[in-house]
Amino acid sequence: xxxxxxxxxxxxxxxxxxxxxxxxxxxxxxxxxxxxxxxxxxxxxxxxxxxxxxxxxxxxxxxxxxxxxxxxxxxxxxxxxxxxxxxxxxxxxxxxxxxxxxxxxxxxxxxxxxxxxxxxxxxxxxxxxxxxxxxxxxxxxxxxxxxxxxxxxxxxxxxxxxxxxxxxxxxxxxxxxxxxxxxxxxxxxxxxxxxxxxxxxxxxxxxxxxxxxxxxxxxxxxxxxxxxxxxxxxxxxxxxxxxxxxxxxxxxxxxxxxxxxxxxxxxxxxxxxxxxxxxxxxxxxxxxxxxxxxxxxxxxxxxxxxxxxxxxxxxxxxxxxxxxxxxxxxxxxxxxxxxxxxxxxxxxx
Amino acid sequence: xxxxxxxxxxxxxxxxxxxxxxxxxxxxxxxxxxxxxxxxxxxxxxxxxxxxxxxxxxxxxxxxxxxxxxxxxxxxxxxxxxxxxxxxxxxxxxxxxxxxxxxxxxxxxxxxxxxxxxxxxxxxxxxxxxxxxxxxxxxxxxxxxxxxxxxxxxxxxxxxxxxxxxxxxxxxxxxxxxxxxxxxxxxxxxxxxxxxxxxxxxxxxxxxxxxxxxxxxxxxxxxxxxxxxxxxxxxxxxxxxxxxxxxxxxxxxxxxxxxxxx
Numbered sequence: 043x044x045x046x047x048x049x050x051x052x053x054x055x056x057x058x059x060x061x062x063x064x065x066x067x068x069x070x071x072x073x074x075x076x077x078x079x080x081x082x083x084x085x086x087x088x089x090x091x092x093x094x095x096x097x098x099x100x101x102x103x104x105x106x107x108x109x110x111x112x113x114x115x116x117x118x119x120x121x122x123x124x125x126x127x128x129x130x131x132x133x134x135x136x137x138x139x140x141x142x143x144x145x146x147x148x149x150x151x152x153x154x155x156x157x158x159x160x161x162x163x164x165x166x167x168x169x170x171x172x173x174x175x176x177x178x179x180x181x182x183x184x185x186x187x188x189x190x191x192x193x194x195x196x197x198x199x200x201x202x203x204x205x206x207x208x209x210x211x212x213x214x215x216x217x218x219x220x221x222x223x224x225x226x227x228x229x230x231x232x233x234x235x236x237x238x239x240x241x242x243x244x245x246x247x248x249x250x251x252x253x254x255x256x257x258x259x260x261x262x263x264x265x266x267x268x269x270x271x272x273x274x275x276x277x278x279x280x281x282x283x284x285x286x287x288x289x290x291x292x293x294x295x296x297x298x299x300x301x302x303x304x305x306x307x308x309x310x311x312x313x314x315x316x317x318x319x320x321x322x323x324x325x326x327x328x329x330x331x332x333x334x335x336x337x338x339x340x341x342x343x344x345x346x347x348x349x350x351x352x353x354x355x356x357x358x359x360x361x362x363x364x365x366x367x368x369x370x371x372x373x374x375x376x377x378x379x380x381x382x383x384x385x386x387x388x389x390x391x
Numbered sequence: 392x393x394x395x396x397x398x399x400x401x402x403x404x405x406x407x408x409x410x411x412x413x414x415x416x417x418x419x420x421x422x423x424x425x426x427x428x429x430x431x432x433x434x435x436x437x438x439x440x441x442x443x444x445x446x447x448x449x450x451x452x453x454x455x456x457x458x459x460x461x462x463x464x465x466x467x468x469x470x471x472x473x474x475x476x477x478x479x480x481x482x483x484x485x486x487x488x489x490x491x492x493x494x495x496x497x498x499x500x501x502x503x504x505x506x507x508x509x510x511x512x513x514x515x516x517x518x519x520x521x522x523x524x525x526x527x528x529x530x531x532x533x534x535x536x537x538x539x540x541x542x543x544x545x546x547x548x549x550x551x552x553x554x555x556x557x558x559x560x561x562x563x564x565x566x567x568x569x570x571x572x573x574x575x576x577x578x579x580x581x582x583x584x585x586x587x588x589x590x591x592x593x594x595x596x597x598x599x600x601x602x603x604x605x606x607x608x609x610x611x612x613x614x615x616x617x618x619x620x621x622x623x624x625x626x627x628x629x630x631x632x633x634x635x636x637x638x639x640x641x642x643x644x645x646x647x648x649x650x651x652x653x
Binding site for chain 2: 138285
């Protein structure tokens with residue numbers, strides 16, 4: 043008979059080893075991200091710039107401090123947000139297909155952002171300043187998840203077909219609403235919208251990072267204590283209640299967490315697809331579905347993945363830039379199809 | 392005690408339970424029987440606060456709707472009819488969900504012991520979704536047993552196993568095994584309430600029986616008081632005969648048609 047300690051050790055040990063490698067990957071990606079680009083900056087320059095900025099030529103300092111560093115941090119926090127939101131939504135809906143991009147949550151967030159950009163000046167919240175767009179996007183994401191949950195969940199069971207169809211309908215409605223607003227927008231707003239809609243991290247600035255970063259970090263911080271509850275929720279809502287979990291509170295917190303993280307991520311980066319579905323899936327395949335391991339690993343992997351995708355988008359057609367959404371879709375699309383072909387992963391669908 | 396007082400449950404326009412009053416004592420195996428659609432499972436789901444209902448339900452003196460989930464979880468565990476998992480959890484991970492603290496909980500681990508009890512000792516590392524329905528049901532039973540490991544709490548109050556058709560997908564050998572687990576739990580002072588279809592198994596293992604019909608209790612009491620020809624025939628709408636046995640042996644129930652063929 044296998045003793046207990048041996049019996050769980052493999053998956054936990056693998057998850058911990060994976061975490062180690064993900065840290066290495068993240069640090070390597072950060073270094074690459076800081077030192078790659080049109081202006082040649084060495085690793086040494088980067089270190090000098092970070093520690094004693096005064097000793098560096100102004101041009102390198104500007105490149106590092108004002109362009110690459112905020113962009114690197116933005117990629118990390120957006121990647122972590124998208125990956126963790128995906129994992130949390132999949133746990134909440136008990137379905138591996140739930141991803142903010144697929145079920146229309148990103149579209150809802152996008153509409154929130156468009157509303158803020160077009161009507162922002164006229165709204166009483168204009169005082170929110172740079173926070174307006176991320177907060178509006180988070181509100182859009184929150185409303186979408188609530189509607190999805192109300193439509194697709196009956197007596198604690200989420201019907202996946204209903205979820206996906208409702209997601210499509212909501213995305214279409216959100217798109218229509220955005221379209222009306224874009225039609226009504228003036229020239230300056232149109233320019234803002236276009237930049238935003240490109241789905242790129244190119245516009246990452248300290249201001250944007252400070253506006254959206256805290257919202258994403260708050261979403262991530264809320265997600266971490268959900269891990270145990272999401273494990274229990276895998277049994278279904280009724281059974282989760284029977285093993286002692288505060289199911290309603292858990293669901294509310296999960297929805298708020300994903301709304302804040304996805305909403306703010308969409309607000310600063312446009313629609314970056316597939317990170318939320320590819321990362322949690324890959325990790326489940328490697329080290330199992332235990333959310334206590336999955337969520338931290340997803341944050342690390344999402345951050346690295348987006349850093350690398352951003353890097354590819356910067357260098358592949360240099361000196362121009364490919365929108366990062368294209369890179370993640372090119373990587374994620376085939377992976378998603380492969381998952382579908384594997385079949386059994388989808389259980390009830 | 393698990394006490395239900397004048398329970399009404401409505402689903403849509405239909406009233407599924409129409410004034411059910413009953414009580415279940417610890418140290419006994421109580422079974423709820425009755426034909427399909429008589430409200431057995433609905434009663435069980437009301438007793439576990441899974442369904443909203445009118446009336447009052449108390450468990451060891453706690454109003455179950457005013458008691459937080461974690462507190463209820465410490466005194467009663469509930470086995471659902473079946474559980475489908477979407478994610479690739481292993482058997483050991485599923486069982487460990489029954490332990491406060493979750494999959495990675497520290498402290499003394501009884502996962503292996505719980506799996507032994509249900510005869511799945513070597514299954515810990517297999518994927519739950521690869522198992523047959525009957526094996527999955529036993530894994531869930533192991534999880535439920537782990538949740539209320541000792542039938543009596545440290546303060547001397549009984550703990551409860553609430554089982555929804557625990558043997559419906561099992562072969563006859565495992566049916567006996569599972570019923571014996573329930574019997575042992577009750578013999579050690581815990582309470583067991585189970586929805587059952589099999590009247591003969593119920594007769595073998597239960598002390599107390601509640602016979603449901605049309606959302607009401609038709610008869611309740613000791614097994615020998617409920618398992619009576621005319622009660623059963625009226626409730627199930629078919630000819631049923633209870634075989635008469637000496638008091639120390641369990642009763643058995645045979646369909647009338649089978650008897651007349653002899």
